[in-house]
Amino acid sequence: MSRKRNTMLAVASLVGLCAGSVSADVVGKVGVDWIGNDIIVDAVADPEVKGVTCHVTYFDRSVIDRVKNGNWFEDPSNSAISCHQTGPIEIGNIDLSKGGDEVFKSGISLVWKKLVVNRIYDKQNDTLIYLVHSRELTDGSAKMAISTISLYGQNVVWKNGKPQ
Template identity: 65%
Template sequence: MRLALWAAAALVLGAAAPASADEVGRVGVDWLGNDIVVQAVQDPKVQGITCHVSYFDRGVVDRLQKGNWFENPSDSAVSCHQTGPITIGDIDLSEKGEEVFKQGISLIWKKQVVNRIYDKTNNTLIYLSHSRQVQNGSAKMAITTVPLYDQNVVWTSSKPK
């Protein structure tokens, strides 16, 4: 039975591992094995922008104590900055923007998401980190901006007017 519990825990923790982000830090926050994970994410349509996303990763002991084996909390943080020359590809310029990054933070339904929105008036890229669930959505979010004013930005399509 104990082996089955450890196997289930490994499956849950493995399911939360991202495919398109690089883990650059992991900080232990208590003796229960809970960690804060920091990942670097490259914006796939905007070269020269790197986002660092952090989230809480529950340890096996915490999962055993509290039940709820199958998900991490919705808390996250994001910080995006210019890390090279900026080249903007064919991005969604609508008010809702587009998803830049997504990873599972539960076995099936809950996702941690980073969306990019272009603020044309202020010539700024906005990155919003939040969780998405089928129901009972969370209001926990984080936001960061990358101003493009006075930058040598290359638009592969024409710059929005």
């Protein structure tokens, strides 16, 4: 194999390892301009909360945009999220601390920037909060969005017992 191909395979493997263990299914792709930039819509099922699906949108830059504007290896941090109950809710082993759990992560730059979805349980209001944001190595991004799912009045199954 050529050295260039080996380098490309190593980079692809690194990017694959950096992605979250939860997979996202692309359910929509909307072209926004003539140079090929798109808005992608992913469906992400919460691995520890059955019956919840989040739809996450993000911007996907085209090759033409990358050539025109430079910054080859990075997509914008802009994203949105909407989570809904899509079946009976069954909650597994979730982190009940204020920091919550990382549900999903995907690279939006070659190596450093990640699109992240965190789940936080608001015990006082019996609500699941899903937060989407970008994580950057040097500068954190203030661009974020949240979605909530109220568990109040729901027939929720807590596999490890409802938190007191």
